[in-house]
Amino acid sequence: MASNSPLATQQVFIDLGERSYPIIIGAGLLGDPGTYLNLPAASSALIVSNDTVAPLYAQALQQALQGHYNQVLQVILPDGEAHKDWPTLQLIFDALLAKGCDRKTVLFALGGGVVGDMTGFAAACYMRGVPFVQVPTTLLAQVDSSVGGKTAINHPLGKNMVGAFYQPVRVICDLDVLQTLPPRELSAGLAEIIKYGPIADMAFLDWIEANIGALLAREPTALAHAVRRSCEIKAAVVGQDEREAGLRAILNFGHTFGHAIESGLGYGQWLHGEGVGCGMVMASRLSQRLGLIDTAFVDRLRALVQRAGLPVVGPRLSATDNAGRYLELMRVDKKAEAGEIRFVLINGPGNATVRSASDALVREVIDACCE
């Protein structure tokens, strides 16, 4: 996709020693061969995409890579969180082995969070590790999932339960591709952008509130700033705690409730970002009930989530014991320890903390936040 945008290309650097890499943010990047200079040398590359994104962008990426590799292969996965599973992952290994790809082969993840997570996990495992590049095509993937090296597939009993910490060698955020994003996907991405405000940067939250209209209208300069600032905050957190020994958990604000919603409704009913949006409202309500923030802050966050086009009322996950079902699902969250759920909470504006809460209080919050 050619760009007429006057945007300058920007870089955010993830500093992880020998696993460091740049996030490149700009217009017209995806189809430009220059974007892919100086990657690890290899004879083969494999583009992994899905049947929604591939028709739009796979050919442009294929052509941009053609000069860099002897063979550029493609594997197209079925679209959607419901396919973030082992049989679908196996399609990537099948393609690699059928074409004789060796352990220098570079994988390119062309798609949203699901494609990125699966391609990254395949790269982590194929011959015990090959390089991969993230080419995120959703706003959510550009500001969150493509950055930081979390890769995974789902298990029937829990989301992202099987995976690896495995860093890409480069992330390419082409802002042009956001123009073709369905509105629902745009809103889902805004959820992860909004997230960075309450946990880390209240000035950024102010900016998002002032510019939510421009973001929804996909104004390139607004998108560029939102993507860059989000990546900067994420880079700073990941740089301090790559494997989530502590601090990094704050990036999961809204995710504990959100994962329960996604899993309880069946993957693919709500988008991940929708679960996170609603989950942030629930987690901030819990923070308020614990005395960490005031009601005005909850209302402010709720209003912004709603303006972003996201759900703010939790779905019922059980006709008989809705709160009990939420609790049951949240106990398999990866942050849980010995069956105790660990919530990411807002500990005063711009500050996050991880702690547990009594089941009784969590039940109250769920009852207050659900339909």
Added chain:
Amino acid sequence: MASNSPLATQQVFIDLGERSYPIIIGAGLLGDPGTYLNLPAASSALIVSNDTVAPLYAQALQQALQGHYNQVLQVILPDGEAHKDWPTLQLIFDALLAKGCDRKTVLFALGGGVVGDMTGFAAACYMRGVPFVQVPTTLLAQVDSSVGGKTAINHPLGKNMVGAFYQPVRVICDLDVLQTLPPRELSAGLAEIIKYGPIADMAFLDWIEANIGALLAREPTALAHAVRRSCEIKAAVVGQDEREAGLRAILNFGHTFGHAIESGLGYGQWLHGEGVGCGMVMASRLSQRLGLIDTAFVDRLRALVQRAGLPVVGPRLSATDNAGRYLELMRVDKKAEAGEIRFVLINGPGNATVRSASDALVREVIDACCE
């Protein structure tokens, strides 16, 4: 299993910075609670074993761990290389999630190389990584596969194609368990012990030749020395090249031919160590044809492999083009690059190198070494 052996417990240390760990070698270790002191704290442990080993040792390990964890779970896999696949791996994840195991849960691999490789890979992937302990019950696993952090499962198109470099937190080599090992498994372990001589330590090769009878008779002091010296050599190599950027590949001496045999016959027909034994004969013959060693050295190694009870003649893998089939299978070896097979060869006694060879020469060697 109580031990009457007077053997002192010994340690070999794998030096990998924050991923360092000890290999503990001795008698009576498996059932001793003291063996498992000071592991990472956790509320749950999961013993992974197979239906051959579990009846012999799972209860002793369970009892030894009982005091260290709130719950000690077990999952018993079907035995054999044929089950080193995803559906079997999934049994481990199912058990962990069904029992609410969190990301501090410690996995214990109780078995041979297959159990160790699968448990290690499950530990690498479960919630993106939990600690695991190797409790190898075969000689092969004690001297090779349990040490160094290579984990994997097989793919229908190639052995160990999907896996991770993931280090255990401790390796427990209880020499007592070798007394129950079937003779064929003992010989398979001797293949990996013999391997360390030609690639790294000719004095050790001399010692093995002088003590092969004692090893086959399972004399504890001979086994103790063989295990310790093998682990020392492996530790030195892995400490210099954890992820096999170069040097570590020498540990695959005999494995390129051996993997082709294993895969060509169907996993489980020949034991891994049998493939390696025969593969070392073939690789040393190739070394000789390339002028790197003399015929006397090939004959010497062949005689020792044979005395160890291992096959020294390669099986026919195709009725029409046997050498062609070997070549085809070897091209999917992980060391291959851009379709070129990389052989580990003996470059003078006690010294290994990695290089390619012409198909014509490799065909000659295969024809000379097969039935």
